[in-house]
Amino acid sequence: MNNIKEIQPLLRAAKSLKIVITTHHKPDADALGSSLGLYNYLLKIGIQANVVTPTDYGEFLKWMPGESSVINFEEKEKHCESLVREADIIFCLDFNALKRINKLGNLVSASKAEKVLIDHHLEPEGFEQFRLWTTKASSTCELIFWFIEIMGDVNLIDEEIASCLYAGIMTDTASFKHGSTTATTHRVAATLIEKGAKSNKIFEAIYDNYSESRTRFIGFCLNEKLQILHEFHTALIVVTAEELKNFKIITGDSEGLVNYGLSITGIKFSVLIIDRTVARKMSFRSKDNFPANEFARKYFNGGGHFNAAGGESNEPIELVENKFKAALHDYKNYLN
Ligand code: 5GP
Numbered sequence: 001m002n003n004i005k006e007i008q009p010l011l012r013a014a015k016s017l018k019i020v021i022t023t024h025h026k027p028d029a030d031a032l033g034s035s036l037g038l039y040n041y042l043l044k045i046g047i048q049a050n051v052v053t054p055t056d057y058g059e060f061l062k063w064m065p066g067e068s069s070v071i072n073f074e075e076k077e078k079h080c081e082s083l084v085r086e087a088d089i090i091f092c093l094d095f096n097a098l099k100r101i102n103k104l105g106n107l108v109s110a111s112k113a114e115k116v117l118i119d120h121h122l123e124p125e126g127f128e129q130f131r132l133w134t135t136k137a138s139s140t141c142e143l144i145f146w147f148i149e150i151m152g153d154v155n156l157i158d159e160e161i162a163s164c165l166y167a168g169i170m171t172d173t174a175s176f177k178h179g180s181t182t183a184t185t186h187r188v189a190a191t192l193i194e195k196g197a198k199s200n201k202i203f204e205a206i207y208d209n210y211s212e213s214r215t216r217f218i219g220f221c222l223n224e225k226l227q228i229l230h231e232f233h234t235a236l237i238v239v240t241a242e243e244l245k246n247f248k249i250i251t252g253d254s255e256g257l258v259n260y261g262l263s264i265t266g267i268k269f270s271v272l273i274i275d276r277t278v279a280r281k282m283s284f285r286s287k288d289n290f291p292a293n294e295f296a297r298k299y300f301n302g303g304g305h306f307n308a309a310g311g312e313s314n315e316p317i318e319l320v321e322n323k324f325k326a327a328l329h330d331y332k333n334y335l336n
């Protein structure tokens, strides 16, 4: 049940309360944009909050207004611990299972704070007291707009807030392309543009801002690493740790790579397996009725949306690749 309106009296008293905003591991534009959109909105109504991320994030997000105040848990563990412990309200944005925020999960769980969930992923775990949740929203940034609307404050949205929110709506809908893009999404985006978001500049900041080596890395993956498993209408790219090192790949650089597979005629399922230092990270994208999130959950301890999901494994990359290929047989009926 969405009961977010009930938080309004608490927020009115919030000038004396301690507020933390957090979002998922390796935040993308929706995760960081919703956090900073909310942060800037709270500032506007006179409330100071701290944005805490479980990890770092891509350089291409660092233009966002308020970004310089974000605190990375990996860099300032003790500081983040005390912020979460002493918080009165914790906003949890763009995730709904505490394991998505790594070690911060236990701290959030143990904190006496009221927890507020604003999210659009399937099957919320239910750790929160206040909720604004639906899978019908294109993005968490769209939900933050709804939140501000529910608070009766759309008139307070300025260029800073609008730019953060527009960025996440743009990326989570793949530039208004995914099925999740509704008439409401367009209306929200239009309002954000009226409030000062510069759509072309935001597009450039995010999509025309890659390093030369990242661009060459994409070329390398498409030319030399792409496997087409014809029998399963599946595209697969497996990237080793050595390749990541050779191309000096940093956080955010692999974003979007998995989508190329899906752009090939006839391909229904596209998968990227990356050998990150801590774990083997997988990205899944599908078309039509192939349940990418169910597949991710069943075999790779993951989840996500129906057509865009992720997972991970601690096994060596060769084993992960083999396990993935074996799992495809179970889903053959979906992939004909
Ligand atoms: P991406 O491939 O862009 O990392 O993730 C796509 C979607 O899958 C995201 O919306 C995210 O919510 C979900 N996702 C990615 N990795 C994981 C994971 O390890 N666990 C779960 N539950 N969801 C994930």
Ligand code: MN
Residues within 6 Å of the ligand: 030, 031, 094, 139, 140, 172
């Ligand atoms: Mn999102």
